[in-house]
Amino acid sequence: MADVTLKDVARASGCSIATVSRVLAGTRPVGAETAHRVRAAAEALGYRPNHAARALRSRATGTVGLVLPQITNPFYPTLVRALTHALHADGRAVLLADCDDDPAAEAEHIADLLGRRVDALLVIPADEERSRAAVAAAAARVPLVLMDRGCGPGVADSVAVDNTAGMALVLDHLAATGRRTVCFIGADGTASAAAERRGAYAAGAGALDPGAPGRVALGDFSVEWGRAAVDQVWPARPDALVCANDLIAIGALQRLHRLGADVPGEVAVTGFDDIPMAALSAPGVTTVRQPVAQLAAEAARLLAQRLSGGDAGPQRAIRLAPELVVRESSTPKRAARTPA
Amino acid sequence: MADVTLKDVARASGCSIATVSRVLAGTRPVGAETAHRVRAAAEALGYRPNHAARALRSRATGTVGLVLPQITNPFYPTLVRALTHALHADGRAVLLADCDDDPAAEAEHIADLLGRRVDALLVIPADEERSRAAVAAAAARVPLVLMDRGCGPGVADSVAVDNTAGMALVLDHLAATGRRTVCFIGADGTASAAAERRGAYAAGAGALDPGAPGRVALGDFSVEWGRAAVDQVWPARPDALVCANDLIAIGALQRLHRLGADVPGEVAVTGFDDIPMAALSAPGVTTVRQPVAQLAAEAARLLAQRLSGGDAGPQRAIRLAPELVVRESSTPKRAARTPA
């Protein structure tokens, strides 16, 4: 009923604590018959190792801290799911901290997690600049992988989608389907996703339409901004709205709908991320799907590597290729609206 | 740089380990001058207590396990956020486990968390019946609070929304706005939310429309089922579709839209939970908002109580009142569609 320890198993199997430990951990060969006795006793007594003691002795908790800005951002749940599954598969547990988009809270959580002796940290930084100090300090203590957003150059390993390639996919698709007057609705923060998507649009849109790089409206990554931005850009009657994420795109669609604009007949709308909502809005949002499973797998792999193979090797910045998902919001101009 | 321990602080402040521990933990009065010296030394050295050692000695990790079926269910992120914030405010950390709707995985995660010596567990059970054994076993070892869904009677403390009251709010609203031919699209699982909402509809709908309790279609809690269910029930031309959650409602809206039905003119649609998407669909979904912040607060309070005050007291089943959120999908039959 109460906790059964190595000592109990040792007594029950008539050998020493050390032997039991060796059998159960497999750290050193042990005589076949003894091993069998020990295993039987452990099984019979329902022995469960005490992670606290193990952590104290071996200075490893088997625990990874996951720090993110806002779990309610609809892109994160799928990522968190993939990450926890990948880490659990490696026998690690995940300590979750939501820091509410506040770099100060983020720093506190990171410090707390370090105090709890996490073996490593997975961080989606809240802010490119104001998160840097805490992240850099933490990265000096444990392996740390940045995800989704960067945090300045050279701070830590990072895994993210290739925003530039994603934006190129969108622009190519729009060009191929006859769009010519393109307009960007983005976010002005310093968060790397915002900056990269902005930059990729600026770099790629010129080929499609010389005036396009100039048609840019910047706000934040929210539905509300998507709605408001349409009021700014719609008077120019663009035939495509490239949004920096799906929330913005959904807001834009709502406002366009209310203004009576025909999507995709008059104007195409695209998003980024492929959050679940993107498939469910009417019309469905054409978007760039982040390779969530691979992002998680790469992050887990990188972490495992840093944790086992010493922390050798140069800092790595892994960029994964995204995939274009075409939905009704950008079907070709000439085509009739396809049935939902 | 490396870890600084109590011993280091003791040496630096010229007193014993025991005294340092007492000062820092405040477990026993210590001379003012000594205390000051100790605190200064701890500060200067950047002392951070080792949670593993503390956990080993005091048999409490300051950690709570949070086990849920699917973080990607859009109702959970807000709940998880509120829970983590409430627990962090109490100085506890949260170990997250997503069990992918699989009771076997759930049982494994629970066992692992117990092995990691969590002080308590917060569980949203995957299945009313097949989760019971693991939950009951865990509840015998640590304080355990069930959330959102039940797990059979008498298993553990629980905190959830009052599904019956929520369904009554919906039915009253529909009655007050002139709906008469009501139809229920629900889920047939044994999950308590499914059963309670189903039961509440059956109990309350008769007052509105004697035939209503019979008009019921059961599937699962998904958008796909919402779409499919409309095909079953729409031929009867009800003037209100009561859906067991928002995902079903959104699916129903999509299919109704495709069928050319006028919502809310011809037919009202209601959901349950008030997930973020419910406000963003077109039309917005009238729904029952779960008091997420209060649910989290109550769960945290209950846990704290069990953890401090011994585990005295009878088992508690807390039910919180929900709130009706009226959106465009159910504006009165006679009214014109209001501008979004």
Place this chain on the structure above:
DNA sequence: ACGGCTCGGGAAAACGTTCTCCGAAGACTG
């Protein structure tokens, strides 16, 4: 002045592991 206090402080025993030594065999080698 002396037995009881409280009060500030230290030594040391836990807590349950892992891991480094050691020792006692037996199995080789020469």
Place this chain on the structure above:
DNA sequence: CAGTCTTCGGAGAACGTTTTCCCGAGCCGT
């Protein structure tokens, strides 16, 4: 057959806390 390796097993020292003792000094009461 003496010596040197392996192999299996135990004793016991860590790991960094918390906590239980215990001790000495001051202070009160009588």
